[in-house]
Amino acid sequence: SQQGEEDPQALSIQEGENATMNCSYKTSINNLQWYRQNSGRGLVHLILIRSNEREKHSGRLRVTLDTSKKSSSLLITASRAADTASYFCATDARSSNTGKLIFGQGTTLQVKP
Amino acid sequence: DVKVTQSSRYLVKRTGEKVFLECVQDMDHENMFWYRQDPGLGLRLIYFSYDVKMKEKGDIPEGYSVSREKKERFSLILESASTNQTSMYLCASSPTGLFRGSGNQPQHFGDGTRLSIL
Numbered sequence: 672s673q674q675g676e677e678d679p680q681a682l683s684i685q686e687g688e689n690a691t692m693n694c695s696y697k698t699s700i701n702n703l704q705w706y707r708q709n710s711g712r713g714l715v716h717l718i719l720i721r722s723n724e725r726e727k728h729s730g731r732l733r734v735t736l737d738t739s740k741k742s743s744s745l746l747i748t749a750s751r752a753a754d755t756a757s758y759f760c761a762t763d764a765r766s767s768n769t770g771k772l773i774f775g776q777g778t779t780l781q782v783k784p
Numbered sequence: 785d786v787k788v789t790q791s792s793r794y795l796v797k798r799t800g801e802k803v804f805l806e807c808v809q810d811m812d813h814e815n816m817f818w819y820r821q822d823p824g825l826g827l828r829l830i831y832f833s834y835d836v837k838m839k840e841k842g843d844i845p846e847g848y849s850v851s852r853e854k855k856e857r858f859s860l861i862l863e864s865a866s867t868n869q870t871s872m873y874l875c876a877s878s879p880t881g882l883f884r885g886s887g888n889q890p891q892h893f894g895d896g897t898r899l900s901i902l
Binding site: 701702704711712715716719721763771774775776777 | 788819824825826827829832842874876888890891892893894895896898
């Protein structure tokens with residue numbers, strides 16, 4: 672079954688460094704989304720990239736999509752302690768008309784002050 | 785801003801009880817979703833709904849049912865709670881995209897209900 676898989680599972684960096692998280696999936700998609708979850712809270716949508724887009728920016732976030740490799744990356748530049756959270760990618764299946772999203776298991780990011 | 789409100793942040797129930805988890809959204813979204821989140825398993829879809837009185841099974845519907853009598857409210861029901869249903873439950877909503885049930889739209893999440901079944 673289609674599933675987003677994030678890599679690494681956990682990442683620890685110093686404030687000011689860049690953080691890169693990767694996501695791989697198995698089947699063709701319409702779009703890929705990234706979400707953030709602070710501890711004990713719900714998920715918050717960060718960015719959506721469509722299958723015909725290769726790169727998208729939002730503030731300190733940069734997302735790339737390589738449909739030939741079925742992979743995406745999320746780059747957070749100049750990280751802050753407040754970026755500490757879990758980050759999830761989510762995909763919908765091009766072959767499906769249900770609109771369901773399949774979430775990966777997430778990358779836990781710790782940014783040390 | 786879209787607000788998705790889940791009725792309880794924490795809930796403790798006993799085995800065999802019928803449990804109701806309520807979710808309300810204030811943005812007139814057509815689509816609503818119930819997930820459970822467990823360590824090492826990520827988010828798994830239990831049920832979703834495209835419209836009032838409409839529901840479809842997700843990946844793990846066993847032991848659960850749902851109700852959507854009004855557009856803004858989506859209820860998850862544990863018919864007879866069991867200890868393996870102890871989990872974090874997340875509700876989400878999204879507007880309809882280019883086609884019915886389009887996955888092109890971001891989902892908006894509530895803060896979750898941490899349910900413990902004793």
